[in-house]
Amino acid sequence: MSASIEVRGLSRTFHTTVRRPGFTGTLRSLVNPERVAKHAVSDITFDVSPGELLALLGPNGAGKSTTIKMLTGILTPTSGEARVASVVPYQERERNARNIGAVFGQRSQLWWDLPVRESFSILRDIYEVPKAEHATRLKEFDDLLDLSSFWDTRVRHLSLGQRVRCDLAAALLHDPPVVFLDEPTIGMDVVVKEQVREFLRYQVEERGRTVLLTTHDMTEVERLAERVVLINHGRLVLDGSLDEIRRTFGSTWQIRATFADAHTEVAGLPGIAVLRQDGPQVVFGPEGPDAPSVHQALKTVIERYEVTGVAIDEADLEDVMRAAYVQAGAA
Ligand SMILES: Nc1ncnc2c1ncn2[C@@H]1O[C@H](COP(=O)(O)OP(=O)(O)OP(=O)(O)O)[C@@H](O)[C@H]1O
Numbered sequence: 001m002s003a004s005i006e007v008r009g010l011s012r013t014f015h016t017t018v019r020r021p022g023f024t025g026t027l028r029s030l031v032n033p034e035r036v037a038k039h040a041v042s043d044i045t046f047d048v049s050p051g052e053l054l055a056l057l058g059p060n061g062a063g064k065s066t067t068i069k070m071l072t073g074i075l076t077p078t079s080g081e082a083r084v085a086s087v088v089p090y091q092e093r094e095r096n097a098r099n100i101g102a103v104f105g106q107r108s109q110l111w112w113d114l115p116v117r118e119s120f121s122i123l124r125d126i127y128e129v130p131k132a133e134h135a136t137r138l139k140e141f142d143d144l145l146d147l148s149s150f151w152d153t154r155v156r157h158l159s160l161g162q163r164v165r166c167d168l169a170a171a172l173l174h175d176p177p178v179v180f181l182d183e184p185t186i187g188m189d190v191v192v193k194e195q196v197r198e199f200l201r202y203q204v205e206e207r208g209r210t211v212l213l214t215t216h217d218m219t220e221v222e223r224l225a226e227r228v229v230l231i232n233h234g235r236l237v238l239d240g241s242l243d244e245i246r247r248t249f250g251s252t253w254q255i256r257a258t259f260a261d262a263h264t265e266v267a268g269l270p271g272i273a274v275l276r277q278d279g280p281q282v283v284f285g286p287e288g289p290d291a292p293s294v295h296q297a298l299k300t301v302i303e304r305y306e307v308t309g310v311a312i313d314e315a316d317l318e319d320v321m322r323a324a325y326v327q328a329g330a331a
């Protein structure tokens with residue numbers, strides 16, 4: 001089966017006019033506006049397979065939302081192309097809309113002045129979902145997201161976490177195979193976040209939906225995504241598994257070993273340095289560009305020396321991503 005989302009050399013440049021400072025500057029800007037080009041997305045290529053959840057990561061302004069807007073048909077690319085469930089989204093917006101669900105955590109797609117229940121009825125009419133099917137799905141969403149306590153509340157009166165949960169349910173009411181989520185758990189408390197993650201896992205694993213998600217929450221990435229695409233300054237920096245990202249940017253680990261014999265002569269091993277030794281306590285760390293992963297290193301250390309205890313300190317994903325963003329920015 002071909003990919004659910006295909007992105008080929010996708011680029012989007014925004015042209016904005018800059019205002020010169022001061023009164024004469026303003027006049028000059030009016031007569032002769034200075035145009036600057038912002039390459040928000042530059043030549044990005046990746047695929048998402050059916051039933052896969054991919055996290056699109058990158059620092060603020062990297063081009064994540066711009067990419068999602070092209071894939072949902074809101075924006076037209078400057079060059080390159082994209083297909084979502086075989087449809088070119090910006091050429092056939094309506095057809096694309098039937099295949100996708102989209103949530104922009106920062107902005108609700110629901111009708112501000114209507115109670116949640118009515119918003120959902122309108123969506124049912126728009127997407128022509130049969131009544132019984134609609135009711136079954138609402139029940140399922142309610143079970144997973146606990147929506148019924150605010151069914152009759154106007155959207156404008158919902159708290160942020162309640163509103164985004166309603167947006168999630170609304171985006172899936174017409175049972176789309178592909179789902180785009182731009183910061184879906186923004187501003188949620190830890191309990192609700194976990195509930196939403198469970199919901200997303202269910203949608204991917206049980207319902208086979210394809211999900212493209214952006215988030216700044218690394219715990220979320222660890223819980224949900226096997227694969228990530230990292231972009232920075234509009235360019236794709238890395239497309240791979242979390243393990244690959246760790247290997248590329250997160251070679252910081254330490255193994256603290258307790259030796260059976262305090263007088264053992266300890267030497268470094270290939271790619272593994274001895275950082276400290278204090279009697280039977282020895283601390284190993286990675287050395288050089290070919291340093292092994294922490295798990296391989298642990299195996300090597302245990303095979304080579306007789307140890308009675310080990311503790312591992314591994315850089316957490318936040319540290320790894322910080323290193324990735326810094327390195328990518330410098331590239
Ligand atoms: N309509 C627009 N006109 C001009 N510039 C824009 C427009 N939309 C986005 N940009 C610029 O394009 C770049 C990418 O923005 P985008 O919203 O895609 O970033 P992002 O990765 O989603 O960031 P964040 O993590 O902050 O949400 C930014 O520099 C932004 O200022």
Ligand SMILES: [Mg+2]
Nearest residue numbers: 064065066182
């Ligand atoms: Mg964004």
